[in-house]
Amino acid sequence: xxxxxxxxxxxxxxxxxxxxxxxxxxxxxxxxxxxxxxxxxxxxxxxxxxxxxxxxxxxxxxxxxxxxxxxxxxxxxxxxxxxxxxxxxxxxxxxxxxxxxxxxxxxxxxxxxxx
Amino acid sequence: xxxxxxxxxxxxxxxxxxxxxxxxxxxxxxxxxxxxxxxxxxxxxxxxxxxxxxxxxxxxxxxxxxxxxxxxxxxxxxxxxxxxxxxxxxxxxxxxxxxxxxxxxxxxxxxx
Numbered sequence: 001x002x003x004x005x006x007x008x009x010x011x012x013x014x015x016x017x018x019x020x021x022x023x024x025x026x027x028x029x030x031x032x033x034x035x036x037x038x039x040x041x042x043x044x045x046x047x048x049x050x051x052x053x054x055x056x057x058x059x060x061x062x063x064x065x066x067x068x069x070x071x072x073x074x075x076x077x078x079x080x081x082x083x084x085x086x087x088x089x090x091x092x093x094x095x096x097x098x099x100x101x102x103x104x105x106x107x108x109x110x111x112x113x114x115x
Numbered sequence: 116x117x118x119x120x121x122x123x124x125x126x127x128x129x130x131x132x133x134x135x136x137x138x139x140x141x142x143x144x145x146x147x148x149x150x151x152x153x154x155x156x157x158x159x160x161x162x163x164x165x166x167x168x169x170x171x172x173x174x175x176x177x178x179x180x181x182x183x184x185x186x187x188x189x190x191x192x193x194x195x196x197x198x199x200x201x202x203x204x205x206x207x208x209x210x211x212x213x214x215x216x217x218x219x220x221x222x223x224x225x226x227x
Contacts, residue, residue, distance in 0.1 A: 036218075043205060043221050046216075103216060
């Protein structure tokens with residue numbers, strides 16, 4: 001069975017600083033990988049996804065992530081964090097199943113941005 | 116276009132009571148999903164449906180049931196609620212052949 005590990009429960013960065021959120025996955029085949037963001041009291045919004053091809057994927061809000069097969073990682077990055085980026089971030093791995101896609105989520109990383 | 120709507124927004128429920136959480140999407144997506152979100156555990160899949168008329172069990176299906184009579188609706192029922200079912204419940208959907216899931220705003224359930 002697939003699994004996702006987000007080793008950092010909380011991260012605090014200063015506004016304008018760079019950000020990297022770690023994600024490691026376990027899955028026997030080539031995974032479909034996702035990053036979602038959740039603001040307080042809200043649902044999940046897709047930031048970016050990797051299915052195949054270029055291992056560096058660009059997403060919304062200036063985020064990017066790099067798929068590294070050798071490290072089983074899909075880390076999320078942003079060169080300059082804005083205060084509005086404070087939220088909880090979830091990495092997920094998906095497997096296709098009969099027309100649907102079952103996602104397994106990590107436990108999330110809470111991002112705090114200091115002004 | 117509303118996307119995915121969930122009702123109620125929040126609910127306090129006595130243990131032992133029956134409760135149905137509603138989920139409706141207007142995107143004509145074939146696949147729909149129910150997740151629960153608990154602090155420190157992330158989101159876990161309860162049940163899913165790849166198309167109308169079919170359902171499947173996810174990671175934590177016990178105590179929950181679902182039905183999929185049509186494309187748009189995917190209700191989640193707790194037959195006899197227990198305090199451990201206190202959680203935030205999210206419904207999601209995805210088009211066939213598209214791996215991205217789109218999430219509703221969630222239902223916050225407290226079982227006392």
